[in-house]
Amino acid sequence: MSRLWADRPTTVATILTLVGIGIAGYLTYVHYEGLSPVCTTGGCERVQASSYSEIGPIPVALLGLIGYVLILFSLFVPGELGRAMTFMFTLTGFAFSIYLTYLELFVIDAICQWCVGSAVVMTLLFIASAVRLLRPAAPARPAPG
Amino acid sequence: MSSRSESKKAAREARLAAEQEEAAKQRRQRTWSLIGGAVLLAAIIVVALIVISSSDSGDDGSDSGDVALFDGIPQSGNALGDPDAPLTMVEFADLQCPFCKEYTANVLPDLVEKYVKSGDLRMELNLLTFIGPDSQTLAASAYAAGDQDLMWQWTDTAYARQGTENSGYVDSDFIDSVSEAAGADPEQVNQEAGSSAVSQEITKAADAAQQAGISSTPSFLIGPTGGDLTNLDVQQLETSQFEDAIDQQLSDAK
Numbered sequence: 001m002s003r004l005w006a007d008r009p010t011t012v013a014t015i016l017t018l019v020g021i022g023i024a025g026y027l028t029y030v031h032y033e034g035l036s037p038v039c040t041t042g043g044c045e046r047v048q049a050s051s052y053s054e055i056g057p058i059p060v061a062l063l064g065l066i067g068y069v070l071i072l073f074s075l076f077v078p079g080e081l082g083r084a085m086t087f088m089f090t091l092t093g094f095a096f097s098i099y100l101t102y103l104e105l106f107v108i109d110a111i112c113q114w115c116v117g118s119a120v121v122m123t124l125l126f127i128a129s130a131v132r133l134l135r136p137a138a139p140a141r142p143a144p145g
Numbered sequence: 146m147s148s149r150s151e152s153k154k155a156a157r158e159a160r161l162a163a164e165q166e167e168a169a170k171q172r173r174q175r176t177w178s179l180i181g182g183a184v185l186l187a188a189i190i191v192v193a194l195i196v197i198s199s200s201d202s203g204d205d206g207s208d209s210g211d212v213a214l215f216d217g218i219p220q221s222g223n224a225l226g227d228p229d230a231p232l233t234m235v236e237f238a239d240l241q242c243p244f245c246k247e248y249t250a251n252v253l254p255d256l257v258e259k260y261v262k263s264g265d266l267r268m269e270l271n272l273l274t275f276i277g278p279d280s281q282t283l284a285a286s287a288y289a290a291g292d293q294d295l296m297w298q299w300t301d302t303a304y305a306r307q308g309t310e311n312s313g314y315v316d317s318d319f320i321d322s323v324s325e326a327a328g329a330d331p332e333q334v335n336q337e338a339g340s341s342a343v344s345q346e347i348t349k350a351a352d353a354a355q356q357a358g359i360s361s362t363p364s365f366l367i368g369p370t371g372g373d374l375t376n377l378d379v380q381q382l383e384t385s386q387f388e389d390a391i392d393q394q395l396s397d398a399k
Contacts, residue, residue: 034380036360045361046276050310051243055198063194080179088183095191099198109277109311133176 009135013086013128014075020068020121027061027114043110050108052100060100064118067093071125086129094126211305212298212327214254218261220294223346225257226267228370231398232260232391235269235366235374237350237359238300240283241276241311245363246304248382253301255384260391267370270300271350273362277311281347282338286320288346289337290329298327299334367391369398 030037031053037044047053053060067089074085097119104111218225234256238245260266272284283303290299302323308314317335324331337343353359357366357376367390368374379386 032380034361034378049239049242049244049276049362052198054243055194080176084179084183087180088187091183091187092190095187096194099191099195107309107311133180 007132009128009132010075013125013132014072016121016125016128017068017072017075020118020125021065021072023114023118023121024061024064024068027118028059028065031059031061037112037114039113041111041113041116043104043108044112044114046110047104047108047112047115050103052103052108064093071129080133083129083133087126087133090122090126090129093122097122211254211301214257214301215297218257220291220297222291222294223270223272223288223296224267225270225297226261227264228267230261230264230267230370232266232394233269233368233370233374234266234377234391235271235353237271237273237354237357237362237364237366239273239276239280239362240287240300240303241280241307242362243307244382246307248363249301249304252382252384252387256387256391259388265395266391270296271353272300272347273350273354273359274347275362279311279313279315282315282320284347284350285338285343286324286334288343289334289340290324290327291346292337292342293329293333295327295329299323299329302326367394369394 027037029035031048037048039045055063071086071089071093074082074089076082077085100115101119104115215225219227221228236248238248256266256268261268270287272280272287274280274284287296287299287303290296306319306323320335320338321331324334354364357364357374363382365377365379365387366374367377377387377390379390
């Protein structure tokens with residue numbers, strides 16, 4: 001755990017993931033409770049009422065929540081494989097966020113502040129996970145000669 | 146002797162450097178392999194999600210809905226059922242809203258069969274237009290069909306043929322085909338849709354929604370006919386949840 005907090009990109013990614021869980025959790029809650037999300041952009045209800053707000057029987061908000069939980073889980077998987085898992089999940093979330101933002105702007109014609117917030121969080125998470133994966137590892141200690 | 150030891154040291158350092166370089170090269174290769182795998186997997190998942198999302202977002206088929214459901218039930222404008230029924234349920238809907246379609250396909254028929262046909266419940270349909278321009282066209286035509294007392298058949302058919310919102314699927318051919326399937330005169334619907342009476346109906350529905358604090362669709366009010374109506378809160382669009390609320394209201398009314 002102390003190693004996690006000493007590692008800056010991982011710390012940033014963990015905090016961002018918790019923010020993402022908060023946003024997606026809230027949207028999932030209002031979806032299942034049939035409530036209107038608190039909205040300052042005026043487009044949340046239209047986005048929520050859109051057919052794009054569900055994929056099959058699964059609300060997009062719940063998919064997001066599952067995605068963020070998987071990211072959180074992967075942050076605790078040690079080694080390069082764990083970092084690659086985080087990278088894969090955040091890349092998926094980032095690419096899907098681009099698609100959802102496109103739908104908001106050009107198809108549904110409404111902007112939901114929560115969706116934009118989640119898209120921003122996912123973009124930052126993708127950057128943080130790429131840094132974690134790509135930054136040069138410490139040089140290996142020379143083997144005794 | 147000293148030069149021999151120095152050359153051994155240099156050789157060892159060169160070997161170590163080569164080993165380190167080789168290890169770093171292998172690490173880089175492994176990292177890029179992982180990145181490649183991650184990108185491929187992410188691409189597969191995203192493409193699958195987009196394909197499912199697009200195919201889910203509506204169909205422009207030629208379903209006719211269940212217009213026979215309303216046979217023999219009195220209709221007047223946006224009202225369905227016996228005007229003297231003890232209970233009234235008001236629905237706020239947008240004809241482009243997929244959840245309104247879901248309610249109309251899965252719950253409405255049961256409620257009509259059980260409560261409207263028996264004379265216990267009358268229904269009113271208030272159409273909102275918040276999803277976009279196509280909602281406005283649909284609502285105007287639906288209210289226009291109400292002039293022929295066929296609004297419920299019209300909306301049922303429009304839901305059955307619901308397309309992707311704001312995709313422009315609501316063109317004149319769409320409106321005419323829905324009118325025909327609903328049993329309404331398409332020309333009369335088109336004429337009436339542009340009337341001031343219809344735009345007043347749409348404004349009235351929006352005002353009623355605002356007054357009742359309605360912010361999403363479908364939303365429902367229920368209460369004694371001619372009396373104060375209250376919000377009918379349902380957690381899921383399931384018949385049983387509506388039945389519980391209606392049964393409770395009916396027992397209160399008796």
